[in-house]
Amino acid sequence: MPTSRVALAGATGNLGVPVLEALLGAGLSVTVLSRVGGNSSKLKQRSNLTIKYVDFNSTQSLASALQGIEVVVSCLATLAIGSQNPLIDASVAAGVKRFIPAEFGMDSLNPLCVHLPVCAPKAATQKYLEAKAQANPGFSWTGIANGLFLDWGLQVGFIIDTVRHTATLYSGGDIPFSTTTLADVARAVLGVIRNQDETADRLLYIHSTVTTQNKLIGYAKEKDGKTWRTTCKDTEDLRRERFGSLHNGHTMEAMDGFCVVAMFTPDYGCDFSTHLDNELVGVKGMDENDLRELVRGFVQ
Numbered sequence: 001m002p003t004s005r006v007a008l009a010g011a012t013g014n015l016g017v018p019v020l021e022a023l024l025g026a027g028l029s030v031t032v033l034s035r036v037g038g039n040s041s042k043l044k045q046r047s048n049l050t051i052k053y054v055d056f057n058s059t060q061s062l063a064s065a066l067q068g069i070e071v072v073v074s075c076l077a078t079l080a081i082g083s084q085n086p087l088i089d090a091s092v093a094a095g096v097k098r099f100i101p102a103e104f105g106m107d108s109l110n111p112l113c114v115h116l117p118v119c120a121p122k123a124a125t126q127k128y129l130e131a132k133a134q135a136n137p138g139f140s141w142t143g144i145a146n147g148l149f150l151d152w153g154l155q156v157g158f159i160i161d162t163v164r165h166t167a168t169l170y171s172g173g174d175i176p177f178s179t180t181t182l183a184d185v186a187r188a189v190l191g192v193i194r195n196q197d198e199t200a201d202r203l204l205y206i207h208s209t210v211t212t213q214n215k216l217i218g219y220a221k222e223k224d225g226k227t228w229r230t231t232c233k234d235t236e237d238l239r240r241e242r243f244g245s246l247h248n249g250h251t252m253e254a255m256d257g258f259c260v261v262a263m264f265t266p267d268y269g270c271d272f273s274t275h276l277d278n279e280l281v282g283v284k285g286m287d288e289n290d291l292r293e294l295v296r297g298f299v300q
């Protein structure tokens with residue numbers, strides 16, 4: 001592998017943990033960038049892992065932590081994604097070659113998605129990266145769109161609730177959406193690091209599978225035969241409600257709602273089947289049996 005020095009921001013999060021394990025498992029040297037007072041002290045020490053505490057608002061603090069780093073991966077929290085510019089500026093200043101921003105969700109090139117407050121900061125970050133890449137020939141970026149996190153979404157009941165056997169079916173529950181396990185997202189990050197020329201300055205589309213809420217409920221029912229309580233919700237109603245709630249701030253509840261709107265409304269383009277980059281970054285994906293087994297594993 002050509003690159004061996006990677007910095008990872010947000011390494012203690014839902015996505016950061018599996019990404020960190022994949023990077024370390026591939027033999028890369030990883031520098032974790034953590035907030036002062038953040039969660040990184042909980043990480044298990046490893047010989048190829050360094051933890052640096054930084055101020056994510058200070059380009060100077062970040063640039064000194066990034067000396068000698070070739071690739072920066074940002075897995076920062078959803079509520080922090082609007083503030084990646086100092087990290088990008090610091091990466092350019094430190095001579096980083098590739099920046100992978102905290103995207104990891106819907107299609108941030110879709111004109112409807114970019115108007116959602118959960119996606120607008122990601123689209124703005126992309127524009128910022130494009131300008132930096134144009135002005136600095138040694139610097140480039142890659143975004144990853146992976147749809148919903150599949151195993152995370154089943155575990156926390158975001159897609160369907162396999163513990164309570166309940167679900168809110170959006171647009172009837174038969175809308176196909178792209179969805180990716182955290183392990184496959186981590187594989188794609190490694191794939192970008194291994195294939196930097198082919199992945200430069202673009203958004204990649206990956207998924208483990210495309211499915212629907214009703215199919216997932218069907219797999220769960222096959223295991224225990226229980227009856228599910230479902231309610232239906234129109235995504236346009238949800239969109240209006242969540243925009244109406246923004247006077248309380250950009251809460252996680254509002255942001256989660258906007259993710260649901262994008263994933264389960266066909267015009268937002270979150271079925272990536274026709275334009276996948278899986279092969280390029282080494283994501284094999286799942287067949288129907290793999291998916292069935294995964295869902296059954298979450299049914300209690």
Ligand SMILES: NC(=O)c1ccc[n+]([C@@H]2O[C@H](COP(=O)([O-])OP(=O)(O)OC[C@H]3O[C@@H](n4cnc5c(N)ncnc54)[C@H](OP(=O)(O)O)[C@@H]3O)[C@@H](O)[C@H]2O)c1
Pocket residue numbers: 009010011012013014015016033034035037038039040056075076077078079080081102103104105106146147148149153
């Ligand atoms: N597609 C999906 O279904 C889906 C679902 C969830 C998230 N995502 C995306 O995946 C990426 C990572 O999200 P995540 O859920 O893994 O993040 P997370 O678990 O909420 O947080 C990740 C890490 O960010 C760091 N951080 C830095 N600034 C922070 C701040 N102001 N508030 C809280 N944490 C902060 C923390 O690490 P330290 O304490 O070490 O500093 C934290 O552990 C984001 O781009 C998000 O939008 C996608």
